[in-house]
Amino acid sequence: MVKIITSICCALMLSFSGITAANASYSESNLLKAYFAFQQDTSKNAKYSAKTDTIGQMVKALQKFKNVRDTVNIRSSRPVPNLSLQQIVKGSLAGVYVQEPNGEPGTEQSMIIQGSSGLLFNKKDIYALQPAIYLNGVPLVQDNPFAFDVQKYDYNRIGPATNLLSQINIENIQSIVVIKDPYELAKLGPNAANGAIYITTKNARGGLRDISLNTYFGYVTAPRVNTVNGVYENNFRKPFYQKYANAQNLASYASYLKDSTNTAYYGPSNWNDLYYQDTPTLSADLGITGGSDRANFRFFGSGTQNAGNADNTDIKRYNLFFGINMAPFKWITVSSTINASRLDRIRNNSLRDRFAEQRYIPDLSNPLSPNAAIYQGFLTETEKNVDNNRSSLLNGNLILAAKVNKISITSSLIFDYNEGIRDYFTPSTLLDGVSYISNYFGYSQRILINNNAAYKFEINKNHAIDFELGQSFQGDTYKYNYARAYTDSENDFIKLNKVIGDASSDEYLATNGFYVFRYIDKEKNNLMSFYGSAKYSYKNLLAVNAIVRRDGSSNGQPDSRWVTTAAFNANYNLKEQFLKTNSTFNTLNVSAGWGRTLRVFLDDRFAAGPQYRSENGWFEEPTIPGYGGRLGINRPYGSGFIGYGISLPYAERTNLTVDASFLNNRVSAAVTAYNRNDKNQVIGIPVPVETGYDLNYKSGMAINNKGIELIVNGVVIDRPNSISWSTGYNINYNRNKLTALPDGVTQLILNENKLEVGKPVGSFWLYTNNGIYNTNAEVPAGHTFNGIPLKAGDPKWVDYNGDNRIDNKDKVMTGDRLPKFVGGWNNTLNYKNFEFNFNFIFALGQKAINQYQATRYGFIKAETGNDISSVKEVSSWQVFDNEKKYPIYNPFSDVDAYRTDQDLFLEDASYLKLRSVTLGYDFSKAPFFIKSSSKIKRAYLYATAMNLLTMTKFTGTDPELINYNGYYDGANLTIPKTFVLGLKLDL
Numbered sequence: 001m002v003k004i005i006t007s008i009c010c011a012l013m014l015s016f017s018g019i020t021a022a023n024a025s026y027s028e029s030n031l032l033k034a035y036f037a038f039q040q041d042t043s044k045n046a047k048y049s050a051k052t053d054t055i056g057q058m059v060k061a062l063q064k065f066k067n068v069r070d071t072v073n074i075r076s077s078r079p080v081p082n083l084s085l086q087q088i089v090k091g092s093l094a095g096v097y098v099q100e101p102n103g104e105p106g107t108e109q110s111m112i113i114q115g116s117s118g119l120l121f122n123k124k125d126i127y128a129l130q131p132a133i134y135l136n137g138v139p140l141v142q143d144n145p146f147a148f149d150v151q152k153y154d155y156n157r158i159g160p161a162t163n164l165l166s167q168i169n170i171e172n173i174q175s176i177v178v179i180k181d182p183y184e185l186a187k188l189g190p191n192a193a194n195g196a197i198y199i200t201t202k203n204a205r206g207g208l209r210d211i212s213l214n215t216y217f218g219y220v221t222a223p224r225v226n227t228v229n230g231v232y233e234n235n236f237r238k239p240f241y242q243k244y245a246n247a248q249n250l251a252s253y254a255s256y257l258k259d260s261t262n263t264a265y266y267g268p269s270n271w272n273d274l275y276y277q278d279t280p281t282l283s284a285d286l287g288i289t290g291g292s293d294r295a296n297f298r299f300f301g302s303g304t305q306n307a308g309n310a311d312n313t314d315i316k317r318y319n320l321f322f323g324i325n326m327a328p329f330k331w332i333t334v335s336s337t338i339n340a341s342r343l344d345r346i347r348n349n350s351l352r353d354r355f356a357e358q359r360y361i362p363d364l365s366n367p368l369s370p371n372a373a374i375y376q377g378f379l380t381e382t383e384k385n386v387d388n389n390r391s392s393l394l395n396g397n398l399i400l401a402a403k404v405n406k407i408s409i410t411s412s413l414i415f416d417y418n419e420g421i422r423d424y425f426t427p428s429t430l431l432d433g434v435s436y437i438s439n440y441f442g443y444s445q446r447i448l449i450n451n452n453a454a455y456k457f458e459i460n461k462n463h464a465i466d467f468e469l470g471q472s473f474q475g476d477t478y479k480y481n482y483a484r485a486y487t488d489s490e491n492d493f494i495k496l497n498k499v500i501g502d503a504s505s506d507e508y509l510a511t512n513g514f515y516v517f518r519y520i521d522k523e524k525n526n527l528m529s530f531y532g533s534a535k536y537s538y539k540n541l542l543a544v545n546a547i548v549r550r551d552g553s554s555n556g557q558p559d560s561r562w563v564t565t566a567a568f569n570a571n572y573n574l575k576e577q578f579l580k581t582n583s584t585f586n587t588l589n590v591s592a593g594w595g596r597t598l599r600v601f602l603d604d605r606f607a608a609g610p611q612y613r614s615e616n617g618w619f620e621e622p623t624i625p626g627y628g629g630r631l632g633i634n635r636p637y638g639s640g641f642i643g644y645g646i647s648l649p650y651a652e653r654t655n656l657t658v659d660a661s662f663l664n665n666r667v668s669a670a671v672t673a674y675n676r677n678d679k680n681q682v683i684g685i686p687v688p689v690e691t692g693y694d695l696n697y698k699s700g701m702a703i704n705n706k707g708i709e710l711i712v713n714g715v716v717i718d719r720p721n722s723i724s725w726s727t728g729y730n731i732n733y734n735r736n737k738l739t740a741l742p743d744g745v746t747q748l749i750l751n752e753n754k755l756e757v758g759k760p761v762g763s764f765w766l767y768t769n770n771g772i773y774n775t776n777a778e779v780p781a782g783h784t785f786n787g788i789p790l791k792a793g794d795p796k797w798v799d800y801n802g803d804n805r806i807d808n809k810d811k812v813m814t815g816d817r818l819p820k821f822v823g824g825w826n827n828t829l830n831y832k833n834f835e836f837n838f839n840f841i842f843a844l845g846q847k848a849i850n851q852y853q854a855t856r857y858g859f860i861k862a863e864t865g866n867d868i869s870s871v872k873e874v875s876s877w878q879v880f881d882n883e884k885k886y887p888i889y890n891p892f893s894d895v896d897a898y899r900t901d902q903d904l905f906l907e908d909a910s911y912l913k914l915r916s917v918t919l920g921y922d923f924s925k926a927p928f929f930i931k932s933s934s935k936i937k938r939a940y941l942y943a944t945a946m947n948l949l950t951m952t953k954f955t956g957t958d959p960e961l962i963n964y965n966g967y968y969d970g971a972n973l974t975i976p977k978t979f980v981l982g983l984k985l986d987l
Helices: 002-017 028-042 053-065 085-089 125-129 145-150 182-188 230-244 247-251 351-358 372-382 574-578 851-857 859-864 927-932
Strands: 096-099 110-113 132-135 173-179 196-201 210-221 279-291 295-307 314-329 332-346 386-404 407-426 435-458 463-487 514-538 542-553 562-573 585-598 621-625 650-662 667-686 695-718 723-740 747-750 753-756 764-766 769-772 795-797 812-814 821-831 834-844 847-850 906-908 911-922 938-952 977-986
Touching: 085 096, 085 110, 085 173, 085 196, 110 125, 145 463, 145 514, 173 182, 182 542, 182 562, 182 585, 182 650, 230 247, 279 314, 351 407, 351 435, 542 585, 562 574, 562 650, 574 585, 667 747, 847 851, 851 859
Parallel strands: 132 196
Antiparallel strands: 096 110, 173 196, 210 279, 210 977, 279 295, 295 314, 314 332, 332 386, 386 407, 407 435, 435 463, 463 514, 514 542, 542 562, 562 585, 585 650, 650 667, 667 695, 695 723, 723 821, 747 753, 764 812, 769 795, 821 834, 834 911, 847 906, 911 938, 938 977
């Protein structure tokens, strides 16, 4: 019996550690079956001990090869004070690109696996590219982007806008595995069309009793900044005015810079001490595991405060987890987990965030003062603000597993619920005499019911076939209630509607002092799935898996809601076949797979065909009523026409993998070549204005991603009594290309972006800047820019088609918003009781538009415009050592010389970062400690530093702070350097 348990434990641990051959199954059902097989065998009064020699030897061997196949090195990740799942996996999972555009704790971040499957033009687009995240088999439901439909600015989503994957606490995690195999993704279904990440928490095990306590305390540090005041700004502008200004331009010189005796702008520039701070960050958690072989449990609780280094930002996270396993009979196992989290976020006081929420941009002619005494007055007023942001999350499962003879049956009830609340208030002193209030409540809910049955048919000792049938139902609900109001009341303490006079009177609205706007939306969508799979095994040489599934989505149109897809993979053990006696190779496998996965729409807008909406509003503000004050029902001219014939999109994947371990398992490597086609996607096609619509949505866009991944792990030095060094390296190369557009169109212009077949979907569409016209004589006769005659002081843009006119026909597709190469390099060195770990991450080949510099040089357009990108935060009163110098163009020219759609501001955003460094000491292995305390299994003291070094050519603060659309506006908070001291105790 001990041998049986040992075998099952080996299979489980191998699958979790990622060292399995390519035919290993990471699907929800197979993980559950393996887990329950282990539980059922232990329920037969088998005595499991972590100190069993065979198990101990296996664990010791596995410790050399953590992170071998698409897994996170959990041991080296635990001492690093990461807050979110994205931060944990950054650089650790091959082919997973993490973008962290803001150093403010708790803000939304993104993950993209093996390239972009869709567009990258606005913040809403990024939601459709995210992988499915499974927590103990629960596919976590995220915020739905449909709320962007009522927003004026493409900025933070209304509500708390908190990264819900900040609920993941690494201290309670057993494994994090990325799923990219076509067959495994097909088993997970439409949720995993963009790939999947499978997270398994620590769970109870029979006969295992332990207590773990972990805590750390440290600081995030304020950056060193070079502050400036009006003197610097005045000197910066002087060459422009000296070269190009006329009397009218001089008369309209920025008012805040005209008087050099004005201490608000020409006095000390010492705002940074009020804005940037060294702030404490801390965490503590407790885990308890106990029980018997027949019934066991695990409890975990934690509290974390993760601080930012600017603008008094931070987030508090609270976690509670409980898991229980029971085997009331030998043939049945009952398991359940419940995970609860709460995220309380203190947001920034940035002007952009406030203006985007208020949908109102005041006069921008006078920016915030860099003088601390005056800036403090502004902060005093912001203390009157109310900005409460809270997210509550609850998920879990109840699973029954039974085995009768050769038939295994598993049924599970899975749920996930999260809700977000934001209460916001701005006093009239910050809003031109008008106070503002808003309230948001929204929730996302997912319920799943899964059932599957498996049967193993052994033809003979060499041949076997495993059959499985499954069914699942998934119901999702998204809802939000949002209200905002403005008041011109006499004081800021009145935050409720005043009832004055007769509500039916025409004078009522004019006397009650409030202007209220309410928004409510709710969507429900269901997904029903059936599948059948089979696995053929021949000895230990060959395994072939195949699956056919039928999925129906309520978000599809009635004639195309049900889609049949298929997938297969095969694994061939080359070591067993050809190199059985070879002592160099310990394992050698080749695997190949193909699969098609249905992709469901995020919302229900395409399900019903032609629709009506309440759109009688102003330009860019369809939710504000027009003159009549009455809303009508009409066609959605502003949001686009949706007709019939729109079918559900799908993704096709092909993978080929070779993996091997050799040199007595000291080196392990895997190389994967992949090709992915995301087909039949829906996109809005611009239509003639005579139709009344802006867009007509059609199916037919296709995007291809192909690339290669390499993972190498090894034990460079293996001297247990001296120095040992293990290292892990992963790199992914991806090439993205648009392969088709609807109706055979080869190119498409969407606002300031362009799609062209054969180019990456993340390409920029830019003019080519070739210098400056210093005199009018240099300008070719009749040369124009979009009909405007070019003059001295204007940019010399390349006229590619030679028609003497610079227009859209001269723009070229160049660069890519996403990197070509991503990866990481993790190293651990051990000397006696000391452990030293350092981790590098990199992203190479991506480009970005430095919008911050474009706005800075184009100050005339910025100050006369009423655009959110023109807002100057207090952090704009600083300069950077690596700032790039641009030509002195005429800022008063009608051609907008410093426009962002030119390659003048296109920069290489590649980077290499020293992500973390950890030094630890295990006191439990010290001789004096062993003698004094035998009850402590491990006492590990460590110090960790994060974000120590960045190597890049990018001239902005940090290449990671680029927004999802590839533009860097300089407004996001920096990713801070963090230093912590921690202690881990295992009892």
